[in-house]
Amino acid sequence: MSRVRALVLTGYGLNCDHETADAFRRAGADADRVHINALIDGAVSIHDYQVMTFIGGFSWADDHGAGVIQAVRMGIHLGDALIQFIQNGGLVIGICNGFQTLVNLGLLPGLENDYRRRSVALIGNDCGNFRDDWVTLEVNPDSPCVFTRGLDRLELPVRHGEGKFYTDPETLNRLVENHQVVLRYALADGTPARGKFPENPNGSLEDIAGICDPTGRVFGLMPHPEAYNLPANHPQWSYRKEIARRENRPLSGLPELGIRLFQNAVDFLK
């Protein structure tokens, strides 16, 4: 069987391209870093790929709302192609700035199969500043999201200034009912953060950290799974390593690597 091909978008201030491509490679895919303009001018075709990645960064410096101008540019030049890509069964993941871009494009939440309407937003953190910290995430087992299959909890770093998930109450209810809420910020024991800072680092409604479209093939999240690519990235690694050494057993007790999300995508497409 041919290998899964992943497209990792770069350019215009995006900055997680190397590690995101690396994450896909660790998951067994071929990954190409492709400049936004190479897609626009046709040098590279999105349809040669099975998974499309909107990565983290500060596209257009995020000066006019995070991900806004990236969504404008992608929408103008590639809007139809993206929808075609999704309809053809492709997977789309948006991480941090990529999530912000997906909601501004309307690819998320994709209610009623409408992939152009902006109905949710990611806005300035309640704490008023950019924040880098590790968070605990509770995975919704009933979500159709293909990226989080088989997972119940994750710990990942967040690094953003605009990650507060916001929408109107009606849309929020529908997302919850449809199980499109994939990830929620949680306390260390896995129970919901209920807005508590810093476990919920940005004040997101319903502790929402990631959502998917109704098909589960378009997924956006604020935390960075690609930055947890080996156990040593985890803040408790050095502690766990010492404990394991005492007990003469392999390293354990750390949560699943973020790479697992990419692995799930690759497995789904195989």
Place this chain on the structure above:
Amino acid sequence: MPHRLEIALKPDLRDPEGEAVRKKAFDYFGIRMDGVRVIQVLTFDADFSKAQLDRIRDAVFTNPVTQVSSYDPLPVDFDWAIWVGYRPGVRDNPGATAAEAVEDVLGKPFSEGQAVYTSKRYCLSGADLTRAGVERIAAELLANDIIQQWKIFEKKTWDPGTGIGWILPKVILDHAPAVTAIPIESADDLERISRERNLALNPADIPTIRAYFLDERVRARRAAVGLSDPTDVEIEYISQARSDHCNHNTFRGLFRYRDRSAGREEVVDNLFKTFIESPTLALMEKKPWVKSVLWDNAGVGQLNADYHYVITGETHNSPSNMEAYGGALTGIVGIYRDPMGTGKGSRLIMGSYGFCVGHRDYDGELKPRLHPRRLLDGVIEGVRDGGNKSGIPTPFGQVFFHPGYMGKCLVFVTALGIMPRRVQGAPAEKKTIAPGDLVLMCGGRVGKDGIHGVTASSESFSEHTPAGHVQIGDPYTQKKMHDFLLEARDEGLIQFITDNGGGGLSSSVGESARFSGGCEIQLEKVPLKYAGLDQWEIWVSESQERMTVAVRPGDLDRFMALSKKHAVESTVIGRYTDSGKLHITYDGKTCAFVDLDLLTAGFPQWEFDAEWIAPQDRGLFEPVLKEPEDLSALLTDMLARPNIASKEWIARQYDHEVQGTSILKPLAGRHRDVPSDAAVIRPDLESSTGLAFAQAMLPTYSQIDAHAMTECAIDEAVRRVLAVGGGLDHVGGVDNFCWPNIQFDSVANPDGKFKAAQLVRSCMALKKMCDAYGIPLLSGKDSMYVDGHLPGSYGETHKVSALPTLQFSTVSVIDVIDKCVTLDFKVHGDRLYVLGITRNELGGSEYYERFGYTGLFVPRVRPEETLPLYGALEKAISSGLAASVHGIYRGGLGVHLALSAMAGELGLEIDLARVPAEGVARDDTLLFSESAGRFIVTVDPEKRKAFEAFFSGLPCACIGKVTAEPTMRITGTDGRCRIAAGLDALKAAWKRPFGGLI
């Protein structure tokens, strides 16, 4: 006709930006407000149709979920409103990205003169607000008059139709560019012109300049290209190149060093060559991992079989002192260009920061331009945006508070990159230029910004310092350029690359032209932000985000195609030659024609008198201090001192995980809140090689002896990388000196000779330590003149000089990251060891400072004692025998035991009588002495013997154990319990000063 769009969050949404303003106004000034809402204002200076306006508003500038907007003033309620916008010519980054979006949406580029300007309207609500209070908020919180302008509106006079009115900060220079000849008839003329044009020419250089331009042969050659007297382009070029900032005249100076206490005199010819270059060259012979030092924009060391790392550091003090945010932002973004311009170019992998400022709660009489609190806020934010928006992790940094930095703050920025070992088969760290290669300028455009930045940083700050050199960095433009240049490098298109920093094209082209032996530049080809710049301004402007690249003519098309793909502007501005001349024309007419070797020959060396008086002869003494009874309370208070207390709020604002390389983070422990000894990253994602990085500075020791300050800072920086798993075989150093003016003047700088002696001693210590520890100096910079003249209460001014400060950075390669270890205690029952000897060395310590003392017995480094110990520790760590390792730094043993305990959420029981010590009888000395060369290590009891075997005959003792109960229990030398303190209380105290900040 311009159009103005006002955008606000929907009224029912919380406004975090406004909320932060409300909170700061109360915290900083005691001004109470009920609420603040922020309106973003976009002013389109373009003739758009209604349909076009609606289109751009809906498509880009209004989020239907969260925002409201209007081309008329938004009816947001307020008691007072403050409008803040940029001054003309100040870089408006959001304006530039807005223009990009508008062009995309409308499908056509802006025409000449069309632009988007951004500004903000703050709507303040509060019955108690007064005009004076609102003015204070505007001037001291929201705007800095160097770069911004503001207007205040009161509710009762607000016209809801007119709103803020029309302010277009457009640069209009009604000026025809002209080259001016500079008369050199007499030295006086040239000196007068230097003053008038703010050139900061050294009077001693003037005879050399005159002699050159008066030389008959030179005049004959110049006549052939239509020149006679020097032009302003030429004089500016010489002035930039000869500035202390570019030429390091101080460090290359001649020092007559006289030790008055010892009655000894010596002449040091060139500090740089004697103390920095020679030891590094000698070490390079012994250490094959040193790949490139002392000539390029940054040093290069070997990371692993596939990659080299690149490192450099500098300061951006003067600009940050005037405009903290813009100065620090420009500083960090600027230092990132150095690795980009090293060898054939490297990819940025990490940055770090060091901030030295006055106390955050200063309420004395002196009136610095920016209050230390505001200054610190600004520099933190500047480095935040510079690092985060560049996609470069910032996993290490330090802050030091001292009143001496109120004269001028210090902002250290350090950058690391990696490059493949070979590019297209050739070593990546090497580069050169052949005659015929084209000169390209890539990245940003040139404006009036940053003119004379270099010469301004070579002077003390005064009311006459021009504000024009303050800039706003643009990480977005630079990130695009970074990605583009790396792609071009990998295709082998870059022959030579260097950045445009201090001195602009004048420096980058002038210095790179030496590689081919000449250049011809057509200045009219340089893309400008706006018309009307004089030729000399184009040549020396420091407009940011630009690189100068040498490209072979045959590679030009491909280079330009990649540039276009990455949306980066690149322009051929001339070609390199081997004529020996810097030849600049403008529209075909020569405006500079100078021999390139003029700058390397003939200028006189700077000279300094340096006079050292030993501390005891300066009247320093040990305080008469009876041992405190309540050591628990004392330790608690020590933890709450600003230079010890938690500064988590800064580290959390900095992305330290981007690139997926983070191994040891800035904050460690069970609750991820205690600072690590060093950062470790894994820059090559396909290998397990780690790169450890740390920095240290101990400026208060300079009050006693800058030699000790230097030794101890270097020792600390080394211990920091050793503590996490680094090895002595591979420690590279970066020295960043920040010194007050050392040129003696009986009136203006009466202690100049002493400060010069401190610098000489610091350099002596640097060499001693580098020789002893085997540290090649991969890079380094000096920033002199960290002095300021601050107004007091009666119209007088006070000269305030910073403490002589060396920030020392260390980098160490860890072959396998698995061996990395953190400072947190891991398991209760572990044995707790102290390594290294504690002495009565409280001089300059945090403990003495607590009581207002300086003292005399400053810590010293004894390499013959520390090196065997470090070697043993390295082996113990490599053998997996250390559960936790932490150096003992500022604050001493007591403070650092507390940090490791708090990190591990585990207590300890120790006996001070067992601490390896020499000549110490008192518990307070054991707890708070800052003797160098020490570590705290915890060890699994089962591995005790194996661990101790490494330290046979060395100062290493088990002083107690880690306990499950979260309490520090410390027994004194007399057997009494001296400290019994719960970790919760200690941690609360440690977090108290800054714990509320986000």
